[in-house]
Amino acid sequence: MLSFVLRRLALVIPTFFGVTLVAFLLVHLIPGDAIDVLGGERGVSPELRARLMAELGLDKPLWQQYLIYVGNVFQGDLGISTLNRKPVWEEFFARFPATLELSITAILFAIIVGLPAGIIAGVRRGSAFDHSVMGAALTGYSMPIFWWALLMIFFFSVTLGWTPVSGRISVIYFFDQPTGFMLIDSLLSGEKGAFRSAVSHLILPTIVLGTIPLAVIARMTRSSMIEVLSDDYIRTARAKGLSPFLVVNVHALRNALIPVITVIGLQVGTLLAGAILTETIFSWPGIGRWMIESIGRRDYPSVQGGILLIASAVIIVNLVVDVLYSIINPRIRYAS
């Protein structure tokens, strides 16, 4: 098992290099620079520009900038934001809990709803339930997040008044946030109604962000279930007289879950991409919005650092999924 994990870890290193290079190139290929943005319609004097370029290290050739950047990254230094001169590291982790909280609730929502829906649809293949679940999944998968979010806001928040429009908690609550996770912090604050407010603020963004993963999980579970249910060992289990509950939930589900877990792992990337739009619409102070603002401001260190850290998160999650996968399905471990 250890050697399996080590082998996987070894693969991560070139991936990291690739990510730093792509992040660096992408950011520097965007036309305009941080100083143009700072100057706006008014512009910046040549003297000030020269001083700032030197200060931000932008006066050196691109390849030198890259080497310096990679060197710093390996020492754990992601640089400082050109906007407010705070360490990128600090800026990222100030916002990461918000994104993580939303991503976790979204993926839980997707699993809790998607998995049972997929199983039932698979077991009752061809039924009206199956058709409606698959129809809904296709619709959910095809819907633009932006439009879906606004639709939800106008229906649930404005028309029905059931949920708040945006933000993480009502502005009347003001307390310290030691963990950065609003659900936990609102409980810790001891303020009456704070937790309830935090939960109600999570509902719409969770549904919106969880919609695509939900659709993918439901479809995957269904097709995997159908495949497994037609296997010989299931027929044997049934022939032995096992209860249908045991056949489906113990024998079939365990094998059907293997591809589903891979898909869930892959959804982490989708979640982070979706978080960029979802966070913008729901005024959610997470890294998606921070990245968008940093790109707009040509805040190179923030964008590079953000891409690198997000990529790291995706790589780590995929590593965990690989390991989980090998636990559930020992054949993978032995084969490699």
Next chain:
Amino acid sequence: MKKPITGLAVTAAVAAAGLALATAPAKTAHAKTLVYCSEGDPSGFNPSLFTDGTTFDASSRQIYNRLVEFERGTTNIIPALAESWEVSEDGQTYTFKLRPGVKFHSNDSFAPSRDFNADDVLYSFERQLLEDHPFHTVSGGTYEYFAAMSMDSLVTSIEKVDDMTVRFNLSRPEAPFIANLGMDFASVLSAEYAQQMLDAGTPEQVDLAPIGTGPFVFVDFQPGATVRFRAFDDYFRGRSPLDNLVFAITPDSSVRFAKMQAGECHVTLNPNPADLQAMADDPEIDLIQREGLNVGYLAYNTEKEPYTDARVRKALNMAINKQAIIDAVFQDAGTIAKNPLPPTIWSYNEATVDDDYDPGAAKALLAEAGFGDGFETDIWAMPVQRPYNPNARRMAELIQADWAAVGVTAEIVSFEWPEYLKRSKDAEHQTLLLGWTGDNGDPDNFLATLLGCDAVRGSNRAQWCHQPFEELVQAAKVTADVDERTRLYEQAQLVFKEEAPWATIAHSVVSQPVRAEVIDWKIDPFGGNIFYGVDLAE
């Protein structure tokens, strides 16, 4: 087969019910807390370091004061931290008598030991002016507005005459100087606080945890979420009737409108033009409108053929149907511009005659200039939405069609915003759409800033340096007499119209939705949001 499905269905139902634990939004009806849905994060809390309105709203306009200020809702200068001032005969010395008894805020790391005095004025300006000032490079030290208003070359020295008197010595007479001192970058910070933070080795704290004299005390900033303030009990003009002020950061304009409808915020900004009708129809929302301090224009690059010929520029002006643009692009939230100045600024010349829409005359004039068969050109369209041009692409399309009718074939070009600004500064365009929102309410801020010879290869996108115009504007700059300045600027506007370096297109009408319970909201002509003087109905 029934059993497992029921079991799973129950699980799913419980999960769904858990998520559907929908609770009604907490209404923000807490005693006198005004919630403002702002657009984005402030860049910082020292207004002299930044140029964006979002930062000013969260700093200068609530936390700080200036020596002189603009009366709320107008461009009129009123005394603030200075009670009075005198200008020397030669117009090069301004002496300010400071207001006694003005208190500074306090926070966890600072409690003021004295009232506001001349040291604070010196600190605030010398930090920006003197390169060897210990604070000059703190927090990046980009004093762009200070430089953009040429304060660095204008102010030669600042003297402390006594504790309550300050003198500014200028290198030349400059009439707009007083208006400059009302601008956000001229906010006065605490010298005592700065010294304490410098001694503690954390000078940047001054810009992150602001201490001012203004009506609201900074409480907290959660990036991407909220900025919080509370009323300052000892404010020199009297305590604000609001107890708390919260900026709820909401980047999407449709969502801001939804939040207003749901009662989650009282005031917001920059509504979608498409939402205006719905706002006007909503009995709980007052849609307040006024003409903006701005102008949207199409600049001809007067260095490039055929725009070196004023007749060509005039002809193309006559070919543009501005009313159609007001209807389609501004959706009536705009007025036709005939001068480069907005009508809200003094010296606006009512007598100017606009180049009326007349394709026939335009064609004839083009033929006279030798372009009877037309020519090919480009129109640069900004990629961003601005009050003076809510949809540049659409505007460009309308102009393209108008010009096609007189035989001129135009291609629409656009770049990403920073690139657009850079390339247009380098004069790569033939014609381009841009605009300007006034900084200090002075005509000089439009006429010299956008059309002066010094601004060529800068904010003068027409690259137009015309001596008769330049002389008038420069003469007005060094005259303190407002009547004389008015006469010079009126004349300059006529010269401008004759030479037509721009097609003046529109002045926007600014719309701002506020909830009905908000009392005495005034739209700031400078585009700011000022909460002192505003109240909430119980």
